[in-house]
Amino acid sequence: MPHALIVEDDTDSAGMLAEIVAAEGFSTATAGSLLDARRQLAFRTPDIVLLDLTLPDGNGIELFDAVDRRDSEVVLITGQASVETSVQALRLGAADYLIKPLNVDRLRAVLARAGAAGEMRGQLGAQQDLVETEGRFGRLWGRSAPMREVHRRIARVAPTAVTALITGESGTGKELVANTIHDLSRRAKGPFLAVNCGAISPQLIESELFGHEKGSFTGAVRQHRGFFERADGGTLFLDEVTEMPLELQVKLLRVLETGSFTPVGADEPVSADARIIAATNRSPLEAVAEGRLREDLYYRLAVFPIELPPLRDRREDIPLIARHFLQALNAREGAAKRFTDSALQRLQQAPWPGNVRELRNAVHRGFILAEGSTIDAADLPLDPPQPAPDARAPGEATTAGVASAPAMTEAPATAKALAMTETPAVAGTSGLGAPTAAVPAPAGELRLPVGISIAEAERRLILATLAQCDGHRERAAEILGISAKTLYNRMKKYQSAPEGGADQGRG
Known part of the structure; x- marks a missing residue:
């Protein structure tokens, strides 16, 4: 007993x-x-x-x-x-x-x-054994040192009811970590529900999370149970939590503190015993500084932080993960394909800006393109590795501190053409405003003339960064520290404006 x-x-x-x-x-x-x-x-x-x-x-x-x-x-x-x-x-x-x-x-x-404490300890021990024999911990694959640290942190937090905040680049597997925590917790027999806070309209997210009563607003033709109520006894995964409206973050904080909430249009609060796991691909502290995430909510969510390494920082895991994806495809399609050594070598050399998600897509495409039973390097539609910054040709468009990476998706042809017309080695001006001879910019830098407007400087920096990223807008936006939407709007403006038009209307 x-x-x-x-x-x-x-x-x-x-x-x-x-x-x-x-x-x-x-x-x-x-x-x-x-x-x-x-x-x-x-x-x-x-x-x-x-x-x-x-x-x-x-x-x-x-x-x-x-x-x-x-x-x-x-x-x-x-x-x-x-x-x-x-x-x-x-x-x-x-x-x-x-x-x-x-x-x-x-x-x-x-x-x-x-x-169920004893049973949970046994399950965690079994998972540690699987890492050594199969390279798998829960739903995660990899036995590199960075992933072993992730496994260790999952093992610490899973048996508790502690809120966890998972951070990492897009495609690193944040939802898989949340799933693994749930599977190894005492709530494993309860529901696991995932909601992307950035994919729901701000007008609907409160209703989706907390539910609503019939007739509480136009279109509410029936009572609706929200994610919190449906996750009772289980785990609720809040992905991209920094995209949640600030006014709703106050209500989320209250739920975390009291375990109760009030559905839209209801008079009485409802209790729900749901464990919260949150995730974001942003830096949460930067989101706090930018006013996108309440500081008190951050500290309440980040009781136990887990940071996922990008795939490029655990390359030794790539063959294991790729074989896992290929094995699943073989089982589904009734095939028996395998990678050649050159194919695995090429996979390990790729930069993977899209992380494990991009690797999975590459394996799927290689599976389709391979005509025989083997997948060779030629069957993998990967861009060749970019040269190091010091190997670039003099005058090639680049920005300081921009890491070279191949594109996952192409930008519109007009945007890429705009970027290609920019010359980073521009003419400078003397202290009196007289033009000076153009000086080639060292690799990794963009030189601008003194006296240029901020708007024009911004335009040249954006276009040079986009060219450096080979037209990959999301990558360029991340480097520039702006949203993809802001970058898209800037590109539309540059395409519609005449040369130097970014200066117009600016002081």
């Missing part, structure tokens, strides 16, 4: 908790102070500790060092929905936290998951 230790200085509250916990199949012990709790821990190791934050002889957090969390999990009980307190407790290793007055249904859900 699993054992629970209830650390609560209020006798009535402790008695009520003991009755609920006992009804769920636990033996119970109670302690009214830190001293009593330490004595109980020495007497018997509990499977779960329900720990009140405010105790007569100190703060409940002081007990964390006395609990062996390899065998016990700690659930914090607090009367204040404090972001700082809950984040501190979760970082110290608390599996969950409950707000007073206690929601009995949520308490029962926490207790139900606590009984």
Whole structure:
């Protein structure tokens, strides 16, 4: 029978908790102070500790060092929905936290998951063995050092109810990490729902997340259960969370603190026990600085951050991942194709700006193009590696600090033509405004004449960066620190304006 230790200085509250916990199949012990709790821990190791934050002889957090969390999990009980307190407790290793007055249904859900602690430890051990034998951890493939660190962090966070923030470039597998955390958690039998916060209209996202009542707005012809309610008992993955409207971020923070929300048009709040995992391909701290992400929400989401490495930083995993994709294609198509050594070598040499997603697409195309049973390097539609910056021809368009990478997608021909007409080695001007002879720009730089307008300087920088990225707009936008939409609008403007037209109307 699993054992629970209830650390609560209020006798009535402790008695009520003991009755609920006992009804769920636990033996119970109670302690009214830190001293009593330490004595109980020495007497018997509990499977779960329900720990009140405010105790007569100190703060409940002081007990964390006395609990062996390899065998016990700690659930914090607090009367204040404090972001700082809950984040501190979760970082110290608390599996969950409950707000007073206690929601009995949520308490029962926490207790139900606590009984599976031994099973979870066994699953995590089995996953570590799979890394060595197959190169797989959950839904992730790779055994390189950067991926082993990701595996380690997943193993730490999966058994808890801690919110996690996954960061990484597009295509690195953030949703697969979230899926793996869910699969290895005590919520594995519950639902896993994913929502892309940037793909839903700002007018509809509140309804999609929290639901709405019939007649709450035009078109609401029936009651709708939102993602939070449907994810009850499971995991809700919020992808591209920095794209969520700021006014909705306030409501999300409230849900994270209290576990309850109010559907659109409803009068009463609804409780839902959904674990939140968020992800973004932006730098979250930059999003905070730009006002796109609330700082308090960032710290609440980033209790346990996980950063995914780009594929170019774990090239030794590429053959393993490529063979995995090919094996799935063979099974689906009833084929038996394989890579040649030269094909795998070419895959390992590619820069992969689109990361694992781009690698998967390349394997699919190679599978189709290969006429026989082998996929050779010639069957892989990859752009050749770009030369290093110091190997470029003098005068070739480039910008300082721009990493060379082949294009995943072509920009419109007119945009690329505009970029190709720019000459980075432009004529300069003297301090008195007199033109000077054109000086070739060193590789990796774009030289501009003194006295040029900011608008024209921006135009030349954008076009040179786009040329450097071989017309790949998303890559160029990332380097320039602007959105792809902003870059697209600038290109439309440059295409419609005459030469030097970017200067018009600017001071």
